[in-house]
Amino acid sequence: MAYVLGFFAADGNLMRPERGGYYFSLEICDKNIIENIREAMESNHKIGVRPSRGTYKPRYRLQIGSKEIFEDLKELGFGVNKTMNMCVPNVPDEFFGDFLRGYFDGDGNVWLGSKLLTAFTSSSRIFLKKLHEKLHILGIQGGSFIDYGTYYRLSYSTQNSLKIYNIMYNGEYCNMFLSRKKMVYDSFISMRL
Numbered sequence: 001m002a003y004v005l006g007f008f009a010a011d012g013n014l015m016r017p018e019r020g021g022y023y024f025s026l027e028i029c030d031k032n033i034i035e036n037i038r039e040a041m042e043s044n045h046k047i048g049v050r051p052s053r054g055t056y057k058p059r060y061r062l063q064i065g066s067k068e069i070f071e072d073l074k075e076l077g078f079g080v081n082k083t084m085n086m087c088v089p090n091v092p093d094e095f096f097g098d099f100l101r102g103y104f105d106g107d108g109n110v111w112l113g114s115k116l117l118t119a120f121t122s123s124s125r126i127f128l129k130k131l132h133e134k135l136h137i138l139g140i141q142g143g144s145f146i147d148y149g150t151y152y153r154l155s156y157s158t159q160n161s162l163k164i165y166n167i168m169y170n171g172e173y174c175n176m177f178l179s180r181k182k183m184v185y186d187s188f189i190s191m192r193l
Contacts, residue, residue, distance in 0.1 A: 010106020022070035
């Protein structure tokens with residue numbers, strides 16, 4: 001569930017339609033992640049598909065009506081308009097790697113060139129500042145914070161990227177992740193052996 005929460009922080013939203021109801025939804029191009037999340041949540045809700053347009057890939061969406069989930073997410077600091085003002089929820093250290101991996105799979109990037117770079121992106125300055133503080137507590141030093149006007153990026157170079165990799169992928173519950181992102185790290189690590 002920590003992974004799902006991290007993924008929700010990146011690519012999820014809460015909705016209260018005029019007709020009433022309480023909805024939580026997730027959307028991404030990678031269908032297998034949505035299917036895995038639906039299974040982890042023991043849901044049988046239908047996964048919707050938004051067809052591809054132009055150069056955009058199809059997007060897969062899981063929407064669940066649940067006042068309990070809605071209220072729990074609000075208690076954790078997520079609102080209906082969370083994008084600009086969400087914060088990092090209080091996740092126990094033993095599950096923080098799962099939360100971080102979920103957020104990374106939604107709004108993180110990794111690049112492999114002459115060095116390895118890891119970045120987290122958000123429209124919430126508060127969220128990335130708190131994430132930076134939490135990573136610092138976990139031994140990740142440095143990191144550059146860039147303001148792009150409408151969004152922010154927190155990025156780390158090679159040594160810290162490898163530490164972040166260890167936090168995200170070495171937990172007891174590391175069974176859900178985007179393999180295309182993990183493969184970039186694995187490729188870099190295998191080149192160094």
